[in-house]
Amino acid sequence: MVIKSPQDFGAGILFILFGAIGLYVGSDLTFGSARNMGPGYFPMIICGLIILIGLIVTAKSLSLEGPAIERIQFRPILFILLAIAAFGIFIAQIGAIISSILLILFAAYARREVNFVETIVFAVCTAAFVVIIFVYALGQPMPVWWGR
C-alpha cells in the first residue's frame, strides 16, 4: 500500500475516527422514527455520512497524488497553549495583572530568540492597559490583584 497523498490520507483517517467516536458516544441515544425522531436520529445519520466520506477520501489518497503533511513544530503550539492555560488557571486566584504577564511571557517563548527585558517591559505595560480598560473603565468581573 502506497500513500500518494499524505494530507488526504490523514484527513480521511481523521474523518473516520471523528465519525466513529460520534457513533460510539451517541450509541445510547434513542434513534426513534421519522415521525418522532429521537435525539440519536440526526447525529447517527451525520456520523454515518462522515465515515463514508472518510473512506472515500482515504481510498482516493492511495491513488491520486497530493501534498505531503508539513512538519509539525512542537515549540510554538506548546507554548501558546501553555500561555492560555496559565491565564485560565490563574486569573481567578492571582488576578488580571500577574496572569496577563504570565500569558505574555509564555507566549513570547513560543519563539526561539527572546529578548527577556523587552518582553517583561512589554508584558507589564500590556497588563496595565488591560486592567485600566477592562477592570476600571468597563467594569469587567476580574480581580486585579490576588483575589479581590
Added chain:
Amino acid sequence: MEVFEHLATGFMAAGSLENLLFCLIGTVLGTLIGVLPGIGPIPALAILLPITFGLDPLSSLIMLAGIYYGAQYGGSTTSILVNMPGEASSVVTCIEGHQMARRGRAGAALAIAALGSFFAGCVGTVFIAAFGPPLSAIAQQFNSPDYFALMLLGLVMAIVLAHGSVLKAVAMVLMGLLLGLVGTDINTGLTRYTFGLSGLWEGIDFLPLVLGLFGIVEIIRNLENPPPPRETISTRLRDLWPNKQEIRDSIPAALRGTGLGSILGILPGGGAVLASFASYTLEKKITKTPRKFGNGAVEGVAGPEAANNAAAQTSFIPLLTLGIPSNPIMAIMMGAMIIQGIQPGAAVMTTRPDLFWGMVASMWIGNLMLVIINLPMIGIWVKLLSVPYRLLYPAILLFCAIGVYSTSTEPFMMVLMIVFTIFGYILHKLGCEPAPMVLGFILGPLMEENLRRSLVISRGDPMIFIDRPISATLLVATLLMIGLIVLPQFRKTREEAFQEE
C-alpha cells in the same frame, strides 16, 4: 411621499446635537472595543450596555445602534488584519480580507469594507423605511419546514467556502453539524455528546471555538513559517486606498451583497447569519477569475461586508415590526428597549413615531459616522501591522483570552479554546479549511430542530417539505446549487484525466 415624511420625522429626532453626539460616542466606543481581537459585537454590546442606562430612550437606542455598527466594523478590522473573527459573519471576511492584508493590501481591504458597509447601510435604511411592514408580513409566512429548507440551502453554500476538495469541505460541514448538536436536546431535555462535562450541557460556546480554530491557529502558523519580512508598510494615502481595478470589481459585488443581505436579514429565524456566507458563495460562483478567490479577491470582501451590514440593518425589521429578536444582538437591543420602557413591536410605530423613525434615521447616521471616523483611521490600523510580530502576537493572544473570559468566567472556556486550537492545528496540517465547519456548527442545531418539528407536525410525512411553496422553492434552489458545485468537479476530473494520458 410618505416614506420621506417618515424619514424626515426620524432625522429631526435623531439629528439633534445631543443625539448626534451620543451616536458619535457609540460608534467610537464600539469601534475601539470591537477592534480588540476576540471581542465581537455581542460581548462589546453587553459590556457597553450599562453606560446607556442613564439616557433618554431615543438617545440610548441611538447610542446602542452606534456601538453595534462600530463593534461590527471593528470586528471586520481585526478579521482583516490578524485573521481573528469575533462573530460568525466575520469568518467570511477573514477568508479574503486577511489574504489581501498578507499581500500588503490591508488598507484597501479596510477601505472597501467600510465603504461597502456604508453603501449597504444606506440601502438598508431606505429599505426599512419603505418596505419594513409589508416585508415582515412575508417573513411571517416562514414555518418550520421552510426554515429547514433554508438551512439546507445554507449548508450547501457552506461547501463553496472552501477552496480545495469539495469532498473534504462536505465532511467539514458535517463535522460542524455534529459539534453543533453537543449539549441539551431541546425535544427531550436529554444531553448529547457532553462526555459528562457540565460545561458542555448548553452546547459548545462559539467564541472559544472560532478563536481557537482561526485566530490562534493563525498565530501558530505564523510562528512556524514566519511570513517573509513585509516591505516597509507605506501609509501614503495612495497606497492605502483601493486602486481603480479594485473599486471596479467591488462595486457590483457590494450591490449584490446588499440585495442578498437585505432579504435574508428580514427572516426572523437566523436568516441574517447566512447573509455574508451567501454573498461569498454567489461571488465565488459568478466570478470570471475563480483563481483569485482564496488569494485575496476583493469581491470576497466587498460582497460579504455589504451583505452583513445590510442584514444587520434589516434584521431590525422583525424586531421593530413584530417584536421578534432574530439574533442574539437583536435580543440585546430588545432588552435595552424594555429597560427604557418600550415594548418593541408594531405599536411603537404609531405610539412613538419619533422613536421608531428616529432609530431608523440613526442607523444611517451611525453608518455615516463610521465611515467618517474610520477612513482616516485606516492608516493607524495598518500601522499596527508594522508593530513587530514578536510583540503583536502575545498581545493578540491576551485579548482573545480576556474576550472569552468576559463572556463567561468559567475556566472551562479556556479548556475549550485549547481543544479547538489543537483541533484547528490538526485540520490545518491535513489541508482542511475550517470555515465550512463554522457554518455547519451554527446551522446544525437550527436544521435539526426544524426538521424534527416539521415531521412531528406532519406526523412523519416528508411531503410537508414539497407541499409548502416556500420550502419547495428553497429545495429546488438547493438542488441547483448542488448541480453548480458538482458539475465543475466532474469537468475538472475529466480534464485531469486527459492530462494524465
Added chain:
Amino acid sequence: MTAQFPKLTRRTFVAAAATAAALPGAAFAQSGYPGDTITFVCAFPAGSGADVLVRYFSEKVAAVAKQTVIVENKPGANGNIAAEYVSRAKPDGYTVYVHSGTSTAANMSLFKKPPIDVTKALRGVQFINKQPFMIAVAADSPIKDVNELTQHLKAKGGEATYGSTATSGKVLAEVYLQLAGVSATEVAYKTGPDSLNDIVSGQLDFAALDPVFALSQQREGRLRLLAVGSPERMKSTPDIPALKEYGVNVDQLGWWGVFVPAKTPDDIVMKLNAMFQEVLDNPETEAFLNKFGGDVYTGTPKEVDELLSKTVEEWRGYVAQAKIPQN
C-alpha cells in the same frame, strides 16, 4: 435629556447617578457592609434576555448601595454551574446570585445528581417577581377559552400538537393535558419567537409560552392568551383567567429571587434584602418587570427559603407527572 454625561468610567457614572437620584442610601454607609464591589452572578451568557434583567438590578442596587456592582456571567448546565459557584463563594454578601428560583429548584429534580442541594447550600434574600407561563392560541383561532380548547383536543383524539418553550412550558402543558384527560404531542422550541409562525399559521393547536413573549405578541394582536398557570390571576394581567377557574387544578408559578451562600450572616442578608426592597418599591422597577411579564414580589429572607423548599417539592411531582427524563 438629563444633565449627566455618561463617562466611560462606570464608577463615576454610578456615583453620579446615585447622587442625582438622591436615594436614601446613607443608612448603609455607616456600618461595614457594603464596603466593596458587589458581584451579581448571572446564569445566562452576557447579552441574553435574562442577563438584561440582572444588569438592570445591578445598576439600581449600585445606586442604593453606593457601591459598584458588577455582573459576572457563569452560564451553563441550566444554571447549575452558577448556583454551585455561588454556594462555594465567601459568605460575605459580596457574591449575590440573581436567578429564577423556579429553575434553581427544578434542577434538583431535572438532574439525577444535582451538584448541590440548593435548599442547604443557598440562602434566600429577597424575591424579584412572579411570572406564570401561559396557554396561548393564534389570535384568529376559533378557540375562545380553555373549555373550548379541551373540547377541540378531545375531538382531535390525540392527533393534536402543542408548542412549548422551556421545561416550565412543557410541565404546564402536560399537567393541563393530564388533568383535562386529553392528549397532544409536544413540539419543543428553544425560544418563543421560534414558535410564533407555527402557532399563527395554525400548525400547532396551542402553545405553552413564557410570559414575556406571550404578552408582547398578544399586544401585537397575533396571539390569544387563554389562561395563566398561576393559582390566581396576575395583577399585571387581570383579564387573563387562571387555569383553576376552569376546574383544572394547576398551581405553577414561576418566580425570580436573590440568593447568597448559606453561611452568610443575618445582618448582611437583611441589608441586602432592604436594598432590593428599595429597588423593587420603585415604580420604574414595577413598570420594567411588568414588561417582562410578571408582578413585583417582595418578602423576607425566610419566605424566600420556604418558597424555594416548596418549589423543589412541587417540581419532584411535575417531573414525574410530565415524564421528563433526568440527566
